[in-house]
Amino acid sequence: MAVVLAIDIRNTQTQIGLVLDGVLVARWTVPTDSSETADGAIGVVLQFFEALERGLVRLEPAAPTRIDLPVEAPLSDGAIISSVIPMLTDVWTRAAQRLSKSRPLTVGPGLKTGLKMSLTDPAEAGADRVAEMVAAKTAYGAPCLVVDLGTSTTFQLLDDKGAFRGGIIAPGMELGAQALARGAAQLADVELRTPKSLLGRNTAEAMQAGIVMGEVARIDGLIDMIWNDCGYEAPVVLVGQHAESIAALLAHEATVDQTLALRGLMELYALNKK
Incomplete structure (x- = not known):
């Protein structure tokens, strides 16, 4: 074994x-x-x-x-x-x-990926993003849009020709919550969860609405902008922290796949050990 x-x-x-x-x-x-x-x-x-x-x-x-x-x-x-x-x-x-x-x-320069890179400098692509793109191509085909919710919120597009076309990197929800708590004297840390209502009735609920629903609006908006930019729609895959709760709030249909990066690593290992 x-x-x-x-x-x-x-x-x-x-x-x-x-x-x-x-x-x-x-x-x-x-x-x-x-x-x-x-x-x-x-x-x-x-x-x-x-x-x-x-x-x-x-x-x-x-x-x-x-x-x-x-x-x-x-x-x-x-x-x-x-x-x-x-x-x-x-x-x-x-x-x-x-x-x-x-x-x-x-994962880095010198490792075979089997993935075409339409990037100015492929060496700059994060190892986690490369692993996710490799697995997404196998599991969902091309095109495919992967949204990763972590310290940063990233979007990466596998285009209709199967190439890693590029992506978007934005601050994640955790960073947004920390920035609010640090920058505003009267705002404290809050638990990141779906608010009871869009308009908060207290400070904590208002912060949850702004951070969580703001992230939902940003993801929905950027998906439409990416589709408009590339000229076609693509299946959306969500990974990372809070992916399940965010996916349930999106206007767009999205699949949650929390093992995407690990499966990509598995594929890269098999490819490079042949």
């Missing part, structure tokens, strides 16, 4: 996927720690494996009903990493190398 780790490091969260014989069977999400060490990263993987053995991890639909990891676990046959935080790339690379039998692959 081939055991591969797919590791997706974002500004806010780090997600680890367990891939058995080319199938994503489970995932583990932890807060991203900018002060993480290789020893600490190994500990995160060990916690993931222990929780899996105790039945505390929800398995993916394609997973077998029972997962028996190799006796020598947590050793894996390999790993692939996408990271948007350069100083953590090396940390997790060293950790993954100690956990596996070979040096892990890292």
Whole structure:
């Protein structure tokens, strides 16, 4: 049984996927720690494996009903990493190398993607965005528009010819909430959830309406602008924090796919290990 780790490091969260014989069977999400060490990263993987053995991890639909990891676990046959935080790339690379039998692959220049890039400088494309585009092309075909809700809200378009055409990067909801709390003396942090009504009856509700419904309006508006710019419509896929709640509020139909990046990493690993 081939055991591969797919590791997706974002500004806010780090997600680890367990891939058995080319199938994503489970995932583990932890807060991203900018002060993480290789020893600490190994500990995160060990916690993931222990929780899996105790039945505390929800398995993916394609997973077998029972997962028996190799006796020598947590050793894996390999790993692939996408990271948007350069100083953590090396940390997790060293950790993954100690956990596996070979040096892990890292998404970046030199890695084959099988993806056409209509970008001024393809090297600037974030590793997470590349992984999502690879998986989106396989799962949804072309064209396809992926909206990723994280520290930033990003839009990336796979055009009708199957090329990564470009995208939009905007501040995410969490950043918006933090900016309000820091910049306005009388406004405090609020929980980001769907407001009870569009017009808040108190400060917290008004902030929730502005941040959450403002994000919904921005996404709906930018989808229309992107469609108008490229001259055709495309399926919309939402990923990231609050994707489920935002998708339910959009005027546009959208599919939520929280394993998109990990499946993209899985495909990139298979492509580069041939």
